[in-house]
Amino acid sequence: xxxxxxxxxxxxxxxxxxxxxxxxxxxxxxxxxxxxxxxxxxxxxxxxxxxxxxxxxxxxxxxxxxxxxxxxxxxxxxxxxxxxxxxxxxxxxxxxxxxxxxxxxxxxxxxxxxxxxxxxxxxxxxxxxxxxxxxxxxxxxxxxxxxxxxxxxxxxxxxxxxxxxxxxxxxxxxxxxxxxxxxxxxxxxxxxxxxxxxxxxxxxxxxxxxxxxxxxxxxxxxxxxxxxxxxxxxxxxxxxxxxxxxxxxxxxxxxxxxxxxxxxxxxxxxxxxxxxxxxxxxxxxxxxxxxxxxxxxxxxxxxxxxxxxxxxxxxxxxxxxxxxxxxxxxxxxxxxxxxxxxxxxxxxxxxxxxxx
Amino acid sequence: xxxxxxxxxxxxxxxxxxxxxxxxxxxxxxxxxxxxxxxxxxxxxxxxxxxxxxxxxxxxxxxxxxxxxxxxxxxxxxxxxxxxxxxxxxxxxxxxxxxxxxxxxxxxxxxxxxxxxxxxxxxxxxxxxxxxxxxxxxxxxxxxxxxxxxxxxxxxxxxxxxxxxxxxxxxxxxxxxxxxxxxxxxxxxxxxxxxxxxxxxxxxxxxxxxxxxxxxxxxxxxxxxxxxxxxxxxxxxxxxxxxxxxxxxxxxxxxxxxxxxxxxxxxxxxxxxxxxxxxxxxxxxxxxxxxxxxxxxxxxxxxxxxxxxxxxxxxxxxxxxxxxxxxxxxxxxxxxxxxxxxx
Numbered sequence: 001x002x003x004x005x006x007x008x009x010x011x012x013x014x015x016x017x018x019x020x021x022x023x024x025x026x027x028x029x030x031x032x033x034x035x036x037x038x039x040x041x042x043x044x045x046x047x048x049x050x051x052x053x054x055x056x057x058x059x060x061x062x063x064x065x066x067x068x069x070x071x072x073x074x075x076x077x078x079x080x081x082x083x084x085x086x087x088x089x090x091x092x093x094x095x096x097x098x099x100x101x102x103x104x105x106x107x108x109x110x111x112x113x114x115x116x117x118x119x120x121x122x123x124x125x126x127x128x129x130x131x132x133x134x135x136x137x138x139x140x141x142x143x144x145x146x147x148x149x150x151x152x153x154x155x156x157x158x159x160x161x162x163x164x165x166x167x168x169x170x171x172x173x174x175x176x177x178x179x180x181x182x183x184x185x186x187x188x189x190x191x192x193x194x195x196x197x198x199x200x201x202x203x204x205x206x207x208x209x210x211x212x213x214x215x216x217x218x219x220x221x222x223x224x225x226x227x228x229x230x231x232x233x234x235x236x237x238x239x240x241x242x243x244x245x246x247x248x249x250x251x252x253x254x255x256x257x258x259x260x261x262x263x264x265x266x267x268x269x270x271x272x273x274x275x276x277x278x279x280x281x282x283x284x285x286x287x288x289x290x291x292x293x294x295x296x297x298x299x300x301x302x303x304x305x306x307x308x309x310x311x312x313x314x315x316x317x318x319x320x321x322x323x324x325x326x327x328x329x330x331x332x333x334x335x336x337x338x339x340x341x342x343x344x345x346x347x348x349x350x351x352x353x354x355x356x
Numbered sequence: 357x358x359x360x361x362x363x364x365x366x367x368x369x370x371x372x373x374x375x376x377x378x379x380x381x382x383x384x385x386x387x388x389x390x391x392x393x394x395x396x397x398x399x400x401x402x403x404x405x406x407x408x409x410x411x412x413x414x415x416x417x418x419x420x421x422x423x424x425x426x427x428x429x430x431x432x433x434x435x436x437x438x439x440x441x442x443x444x445x446x447x448x449x450x451x452x453x454x455x456x457x458x459x460x461x462x463x464x465x466x467x468x469x470x471x472x473x474x475x476x477x478x479x480x481x482x483x484x485x486x487x488x489x490x491x492x493x494x495x496x497x498x499x500x501x502x503x504x505x506x507x508x509x510x511x512x513x514x515x516x517x518x519x520x521x522x523x524x525x526x527x528x529x530x531x532x533x534x535x536x537x538x539x540x541x542x543x544x545x546x547x548x549x550x551x552x553x554x555x556x557x558x559x560x561x562x563x564x565x566x567x568x569x570x571x572x573x574x575x576x577x578x579x580x581x582x583x584x585x586x587x588x589x590x591x592x593x594x595x596x597x598x599x600x601x602x603x604x605x606x607x608x609x610x611x612x613x614x615x616x617x618x619x620x621x622x623x624x625x626x627x628x629x630x631x632x633x634x635x636x637x638x639x640x641x642x643x644x645x646x647x648x649x650x651x652x653x654x655x656x657x658x659x660x661x662x663x664x665x666x667x668x669x670x671x672x673x674x675x676x677x678x679x680x681x682x683x684x685x686x687x688x689x690x691x692x693x694x695x696x697x698x699x
Binding site for chain 1: 366396398401403404405407408409410411412414422427430434441442444446511512513514515516563672674675677678681
């Protein structure tokens with residue numbers, strides 16, 4: 001192959017003045033020969049070079065000549081040089097990916113982003129739940145106790161009513177594996193929640209709204225199911241895994257993306273907890289039926305909740321789905337299931353005392 | 357124009373009468389030239405770089421980050437040109453990766469310190485105070501290191517920039533100015549900003565050309581005070597004009613000197629210009645859910661370089677290489693990691 005020669009601008013790295021030189025490209029032996037004014041020649045090996053391309057202009061630098069720049073404006077030379085540099089493995093992965101062009105890169109990125117999103121919604125939840133199962137039960141206790149410590153510092157416990165609630169629960173089989181603990185908190189909020197360590201907290205506001213012991217039984221059945229199914233720990237694992245994926249995804253993008261990512265994370269934990277809420281509803285309903293308590297207590301409970309437009313629940317514990325939807329779901333299951341109801345005087349009695 | 361050419365003219369001025377001196381001054385101004393600063397960066401190119409960076413960072417579980425940063429900086433520098441020659445960022449991912457490891461080690465060290473103090477004293481406020489002090493004391497070191505690295509890795513026509521600030525002096529000054537700022541309830545903050553700028557600028561060089569900055573803290577203070585009140589009175593409308601005044605304050609006080617020769621800088625940015633820039637950038641960013649940031653960034657860069665005018669009598673061809681190479685990227689990475697604002 002003939003050696004090609006081309007005019008170039010050369011900066012020697014000593015002064016900022018440019019020199020007009022001739023460059024001879026010995027492609028076969030991977031060398032550039034720089035013929036500088038006055039008969040001096042410098043040889044640059046392709047393996048030492050690095051280059052940047054701007055349209056038909058190319059700037060070549062040599063790691064052995066700091067500051068020296070070769071500027072060549074010749075498209076045929078550039079094509080030949082690029083191929084030779086590729087052969088010498090002097091083109092990094094970044095440049096090679098970039099040379100695919102804007103559309104292809106964007107398509108790859110979109111495809112990958114799609115895969116990650118799918119994995120995030122369909123692969124991550126079961127994996128996170130499996131990993132939650134690996135966590136010892138002591139973790140539930142630690143996290144729950146940590147939360148309760150903070151909660152009790154800011155809220156008043158109604159000790160008398162808590163005792164009645166404890167009695168009420170002991171009359172039911174809540175299918176719990178770990179001991180449960182029942183507390184009534186003085187508050188007008190219509191609210192109740194379960195903590196992974198087994199505490200079930202009922203706000204006096206929700207008790208005041210209740211019409212029958214069936215409703216309270218439904219509420220306890222629902223909350224106990226959250227504990228039985230370790231929903232909080234599963235959610236925590238899910239959120240942590242999600243957070244890790246999201247932060248990995250957006251490691252090189254700006255703050256706006258980070259905010260978006262945060263919102264996406266929250267949005268998703270909302271829909272995730274809906275699945276758990278539904279599970280707790282259904283398990284709670286089963287507890288009612290197995291205890292021969294009227295399952296319609298669950299429906300009435302939702303009706304009471306619907307009356308209260310504002311349902312505020314500590315966010316780290318649970319986020320409830322739409323009450324109407326849940327009520328419909330309960331009605332559907334009750335209609336499709338055979339059940340037996342036995343009047344329970346004891347529960348009614350304790351319930352009366354709780355209401356006073 | 358060389359130094360030798362200047363000398364006889366100065367003599368003419370001293371020997372002859374006022375009229376002659378005026379003509380010689382006109383001759384002087386005739387020999388000044390302008391330097392064309394341009395920015396060619398395109399949003400689509402920058403976006404492509406960001407996407408490739410993202411892909412590689414993802415596949416390497418974040419390890420590619422320093423290389424990604426080098427690629428991004430390299431693009432921005434290479435799209436900036438002065439008199440048709442482009443700037444160059446020669447920092448490498450490898451250097452920044454080493455710096456990044458150092459930052460992580462530093463971070464771990466202060467976390468260990470935090471937990472030691474927490475266990476020994478059992479006082480959380482004290483431990484937090486120690487943590488913040490350690491992080492805070494790191495700031496001037498990071499700024500100094502970042503400037504040294506960034507300047508040494510920036511070149512134009514093969515001639516490196518350089519930062520010759522003395523670390524000990526800078527750190528001492530920095531802490532002193534911060535102290536004044538605290539005891540003056542923040543009023544000294546204006547002087548702090550100007551002082552940092554002046555110290556760092558006056559130690560910057562491009563080959564054998566020296567940078568200088570003659571800004572004054574009190575000017576800056578009154579600029580900020582007036583801007584604050586006028587912005588409040590005009591319900592925010594003045595903010596754009598204010599932004600252009602701050603920009604001009606930063607630019608107009610800069611000079612480059614080579615012996616008797618000088619290059620001056622002048623801002624042409626207007627309040628309307630800033631409004632157009634920021635308003636459109638906001639629209640771009642919001643309506644693309646943040647993906648348009650690449651385009652907004654390029655618009656900002658272009659706006660900055662389009663609005664800096666340079667004039668003077670320094671002959672670029674006569675500038676020589678003087679600055680050493682400096683490859684320790686600890687400061688550079690620390691500034692990035694802890695998000696220290698270097699603007």
